[in-house]
Amino acid sequence: MTVVAASGRVWQRNWLVYRRLWHRSLAFGFLQPVLFLTAMGIGIGALLTPASLEAFGGVEYIHWLGPGLLAAMAMQTATFESTYPIMNKIMWGRNYEAMLSTPVGIRSIVFGELGWTAFRIGSLAAVFLLVLTLFGIVRSPMALLAVPVAILVGVAFSACLIAFTATQKNDVGFSAIFRFVVNPLFLFSGTFFPLAQLPDAAQAVAWATPLFHGVELIRGSILDQLDPATAPIHAAYLLVMFGIGTWFAERNLTRRMAG
């Protein structure tokens, strides 16, 4: 069996489990952005004066916030899906052990799981984009680009998190990841407020973190204001992160399953 075919089987296993849950997952995928946009978008938007909107490049707050939330959703979902469920397949349910006794190898497991993340984030991003369209935030067909970018954000985080999970002996480290990595990225990547509000040093740090690049690309495509000078840098950052993460995921999982 080729790596591609074997990865397909790993993907298919996830699909068989998910088949019973997909309607609930997509319903929450629809509800969450609706709630966030009606609360934060309209609520905080109501506190802003026309002059203060300049901080958001002159767009309404809800228009500015919506695309940022899409990028954050991709990160959060990918991170969650690559911690507890992967840990379960490594040591609680031992699914990988069973898979490895078939022609499926470590590389196929990693590719299959990443393919699964891509599918999950892709479907959720499409639902999210629908919500943004209903709120009148989408401006041009360019917005469709947000779906592949969200997938890229998702697999980049997923690869790094699989690499991390493969090194963990229990789930204690996950709460540290959520509290000290995911949550600060969610708050400080230009999702809720422009980075220009932060001190210079903090802005430099934000530039070095991954979610910021996803937020910039997704906001650029949805508001139809992609900057051709910086967009390739953002995309390259995420691609490199995805590549490095995948390499470590395969290495760490190989060591883990051998040990």
Added chain:
Amino acid sequence: MTSISQPAATPAPGALATAWTRIWRARRLVERNIMVYRHQWIIILSGVFEPIFYLIGIGLGLGGIVREVPLANGEVVAYTAYVAPALLATAAMNGAVFETIFNVFFKLNYAKTYEGVLATPMGITEIALGEMLWALMRAALYAIAMFVIMFFAGLILSPWGILMVPAALLVAASFAAAGLAGTSYLRTVNDFDVPMGLIVMPMFLFSGTFFPTTIYPDWIQVVLHATPLYHAISLIRGLSIGTVELAQLWDFVYLVAFFAICMWIAMRQMEKRLIK
């Protein structure tokens, strides 16, 4: 259970004494939880940082753009000072709810911890009280951490603010009781979406944490004002800003009643689940 172990000659203890015996016995469950968490303290400690990150994000980020918020009495207050007490209230809620929903669910359905506990002199009341007290301790840690930070950041605008910590304990007890009551209705891990996604998250977003509920039409406000988090935030924010009025007394009464009702449901449900 107590009556069996009591010698016949001893007069029946008063209701207050019985209640105290039960609370005192419930401490064993708290001790058990402390022992379990000894090697996982990072899970508890990391929760301290969540409201702090929000406070920094709001203070540095949005606070510089949304400068002030109008209050009901016509005064205005700095945005960071407006949001900080609400974050203290939600920190108390989150600490209590996470403990009583996720951990109690696990003990109830997978670890079967309580079946072991029931084989000792402890009964349902002690289990419910013990879990509630433990969740209260965890939430108190988060609330006190936020209180200290607010104090040093100069975000407590009134001497009434000193009452924020006991108020946060009442909030935590209410949500711990609500969490215990709710958990007994959950059947599988996928059901967590319902309390977290349909109740806790919407309350966090809409109950006046980040902006006044007055921006919504009246009928939506009526719904929002019926939620426990709205009263928790109204009470704690009133104390922090110093706008203590009749509304805060009503918040207090609401939370006490909410606590009592949820605790009653929690005990009844746990009895159903465990004794059948």
